[in-house]
Amino acid sequence: MRNQEVINKAEMTLASLKSGGLMNPTQASTFIRMVQDTPTILNDARVIQMDHDSQKFEKIGFGQRILRAGEEGKALSTEDKAVPSTSTISLNAKEVIAEVNITYDTLENNIEKDGLQNTIMQMLAERAAVDIEELIVNGDTKSGDPFLAQINGIRKQATSHIVDAAGEELTRQIFKRGYKAVPPKYLRVPQEFRFYTSPGIEVEWKDKVADRQTNLGDAAVQGGRSSAFGVPIKGIANMQPYSTGEGEKAIDVSDVILTHPKNIVLGFSRNIRIEVDKDIRRRKFIIVLTAKLDSIFEEEDAVAKIIKVKE
Structure with missing residues (x-):
């Protein structure tokens, strides 16, 4: 396959990844799973797909004994009846951005096997997972690093x-x-x-x-x-x-x-965006991923x- 054909096919493949830049729900869910499968702390954490940028989740539990001594023919008194404790946790997603550069040579090595789309998505997921881990571990709203200052990570929490x-x-x-x-x-x-x-x-x-x-x-x-x-x-x-x-x-x-x-909850907004540009002088595609997320301890x-x- 000639180089120009490779580039043309790559452009069509990249165009299929996005619809006005915004991933469709299936693409977003697939991408989130790929991020979670990357060997980082995200692989262990509880990942929630958020329908909105701000979302509350109910948590419920029994923090004390619920069993009582039973007496035949006698119901439990009001004070002996167990009542679950309820509360909410709030996630407020902050925007993060990642950029991946893919050279024409990389495209040429993958295009013949029809694996380009998976290659692109995997590269994005692997890079994003490392950066997201850094944020949810080391995030500090008082940090001088604008990226880390978006949320308080688990060390701070x-x-x-x-x-x-x-x-x-x-x-x-x-x-x-x-x-x-x-x-x-x-x-x-x-x-x-x-x-x-x-x-x-x-x-x-x-x-x-x-x-x-x-x-x-x-x-x-x-x-x-x-x-x-x-x-x-x-x-x-x-x-x-x-x-x-x-x-x-x-x-x-x-x-x-x-x-x-x-206990580590990572909220991922479904509104994940991919935008693509081409640098013909450096012979590469520039792929920019934008996502919104937040992380909190459930307890x-x-x-x-x-x-x-x-x-």
Whole structure:
């Protein structure tokens, strides 16, 4: 296939991705699934497709005992009847934008297999997922970075149960303090929770586990998933370390967040837009993706944050 034919076919394929720039509902749902399937924290989180930019979601639960001692022939009194606690969480989507450049050579390598549309969508999803993870992890409305200043991410939102490691090296005791900081009523199935931390902290823990002369130590060296007190530990690329202290006393530290993955709610507006331009001098297509999203803990009380763990 000649180069011009490749370009013409690419233009038609890109045109089919958009309708006035706005994805149709099927395309939007497919794209959101592709973003969620990318190996980031989004792969674990609960992803909600929002019908509007601002949306409220009801949450309901029983935070106390509902069973009572039964008596034959006697109904429960009014005060013994269990009433569920209800509340709402609000998501207010903020606009984010991503740009992917695809060269003519890339198109030529994929066009023959009729895989161009999937290639384009996959490239967009993979790049967007990394950026979205950065926002929902490190977002801070007081940040000097305009992108991160759009929302408060999970590091900023976790405020109820803080454990200060004060620059100590990672130990089993630090994980225990974080574990015990979460109210026991949430930790009924600890293996479903996660300790989210930086890749460096995850490696340090695997190294400590590997020092044990056990099968568990061998598995840690081979790349198996490590855990502490039954809770898996997962390194997140965007959970980057930061510096604490001054001068010669400055050290690199990081955070560890303990939560159930589905407690992290990511709201994704269905109004996803793709716009395309062509740079003939640089021989590439410029594809711009615009989306709207927000993230929040469904139950912030079920989260512990360990701060200032030495890298």
